[in-house]
Amino acid sequence: MAKDFSSFLSAEGASRKKSPLKGLLRFMKGDMVSLGGGLPHPSTFPFYSLSAEIKSVAPTILNDTSGKTSSATSDLVTVPHGPQPGKVESLSASLQYGLGTGIKSLREFCKEHINQMHRPQYQDWDVLLSAGNTDSYSKAIAMLCNRGEKILVEEWTYPAALEMIDPLGVGHIPVTMDGEGMSAVALKDLLDNWGSAPDQAKEAKPRVVYVIPTGQNPTGSTMSIQRRRDIMRVAQEHNLIVIEDDPYYYLQFNVDNGWVPSLLSMDTDGRVIRLDTFSKTLAPGCRVGYMSMNAHFCTIVQNHNEVTTQQPSGFSQTLLAEMLVSHWGQEGYNRYLTENVRTEYLNRSRHLQACFQRHVNSKLATFIEPSAGMFIWIKIHLEHHPQYGTVSDSALMLRLFNKCIENNVLLVPGWQFSCKPKPADFDPADPLGGWFDGQATYLRATFAYASFEQMETAMIRFGESLNEIFSA
């Protein structure tokens, strides 16, 4: 059973109660006629059926990644208006108001998927659907963090994670990273010695750590099994809640030894809040994610959902359910993830790396080969620039960025992912405003979106830009 984490709840989280209106549902049985809940009648919905042509995941045709519609590689998924024989809710049921957990069929599919993939080690874990990982994350933060508190984060991280919490008055404390993501040693050091640094004297010890363990954004790093164990041991020792944001989990390139174990799979206490999403495996526009965590936390987020987002779109839910439950099944979805999603990103990653090696001078820029995700994290070796030491790193990087723009290639300035304190005159709306020294030497490139030809072009242009700047 999960430990009792009630004392970890924020003032908001502790007050997220069930609505009395929902309490009336228990009277709905037998011959009861309700004039209770203010639901519109489904006969008024002007949608009679929903269908989509989807990718077929039959083993023989899965490897066609052309993305083209072809009768040989697609199936027709249809959701009728009224009751249907299968396990999936009808269109009219999915388009009605529902519980803040999401619809039953899709929620159960996700729970069974989590069970098969991660085998949680405690009993009372549960799953509920959200409107995507940023929605999940914002609700986890609301449940756990009061204004004035701070969470632990990787020193480079997903910018929206900080942009979400900063206006809430929830701060962040960067933890040093290495090629395997957040350093467990650094995390332990920081917590073991909490309060000894002058700026920590008045601050409460952090109780929440946010990590992206697989194909980390922006560094592309993936925690080894040992690193995961070490992080979980520190979390247990210092009694931390762990938010495991894992959108790139299925974008692992080498699964010869199986998928890497998640932090959730190592959690014996119910202290991990695992965030999964269909955004990277199916499409961002699904706006469906799911949270796996202890049942108490699930209830609180459900209550929060029921007064804000309610649940994901009924069109999204019923279509995903029909596809996953009735057409693909767990086995088909797993095959799709392994043979399609994973392979697609593996090929893309290899291609961008090959282009880099062909066109970029490896004395001037390097990266650590990613084993998962969408990104390579390019370090610029400014020490080889003729003006290094006389011109600031920041000025040199700005020259490089401008040269790239001039040569029509866009990479993301590394400072945008930095968790270190920003200068006082920092303007977040100015993409060139943050080339501050010490954090200035990285660029992030993604292989997720561009075509193979575009990646080649981009690396040619980037290599030329580097050469031009370094020969100046």
Place this chain on the structure above:
Amino acid sequence: MAKDFSSFLSAEGASRKKSPLKGLLRFMKGDMVSLGGGLPHPSTFPFYSLSAEIKSVAPTILNDTSGKTSSATSDLVTVPHGPQPGKVESLSASLQYGLGTGIKSLREFCKEHINQMHRPQYQDWDVLLSAGNTDSYSKAIAMLCNRGEKILVEEWTYPAALEMIDPLGVGHIPVTMDGEGMSAVALKDLLDNWGSAPDQAKEAKPRVVYVIPTGQNPTGSTMSIQRRRDIMRVAQEHNLIVIEDDPYYYLQFNVDNGWVPSLLSMDTDGRVIRLDTFSKTLAPGCRVGYMSMNAHFCTIVQNHNEVTTQQPSGFSQTLLAEMLVSHWGQEGYNRYLTENVRTEYLNRSRHLQACFQRHVNSKLATFIEPSAGMFIWIKIHLEHHPQYGTVSDSALMLRLFNKCIENNVLLVPGWQFSCKPKPADFDPADPLGGWFDGQATYLRATFAYASFEQMETAMIRFGESLNEIFSA
């Protein structure tokens, strides 16, 4: 132009900045190749086309409200995977990450609809999409209210509106209502004399008022034109932001003189935040609403969306856009609202009222005829009970509720909608826990969901329950 309401922003609202990542978009022109944003490539989305059978709104067949699928009354809406000739985004574009405003075609349709219906009187108003009205409301509150502040509300209101804000430490102040909703006189009195009551001495004067002006939940009341003018005058005099939550606007029963003017239509300052939703006109499961307000507020909520919900589901957006923009058009949608939605609820309302009159002793229970919405608000005349005065109102109402349950009819206890302070031992999860005196004498019935036969049955059972309790 809208006035400057910057000083009305909460600490959170004032800090909701644009993401630097989005700042890079301005470089995307000409021959630029981007390895910037972490978007998955649309060719990886396993959805090739989307279609739905929808209600046809051709004038001759609109009045068929049977809800049955028939080739004579339905159209097939199809959204292809790739670029299409019409104005609506392709499926692959809608399933990609996008801006926190929602997709262009649907947003513009909504804006034009607002323009035609409400003719805002100032220039720099704008519209953005949300994941439904509760999502819109929660973001308006986040933008405006700090912990410890209070908003003004109708004395009976939508419970989730209070359940949303209470855990945030945002309180509420009930304003007296009459048959036309919130009393402008009471609102003015309260604000004119703010600080004079002992419990107000240390409290900041409220700056936000939340109203449901049309078919109010739970009372069914609708503000007259004069009442709306009066409320807006008080809002202007006392410099209030007005959250106009109007989900039942198109459920007006008498539109011989046109739709009643909205508060937005009377707003010359940009102080109204109008919340519209497709939940009551199309289906709740769309999870699409839209906010109409001054452009500054729109930018802040857009920034908030971009780190939480992002935007509504792409399936919902593209399907609604294709239906509304390419098939129905403004004129077809207006016809649908007028002849279909409005008529459906008018007929339902009339039917429930007729059943009430046939089966319920009008000495024991009465209601004010609603002119919009989904609800009738039934007052129980306990003064006619033989034990009135010797047994508490609360105990009598509990007896009545239990008798209704025993007789298999469910109405909602009025106290669930009360905004007055709750007793200390109040348990929100207990539907019978709140029968406290003074607010105990109402029940809410909805005519939105039950079939006509069920409404008749419900009123027979309710009438019998009343008779049994009052003859005891």
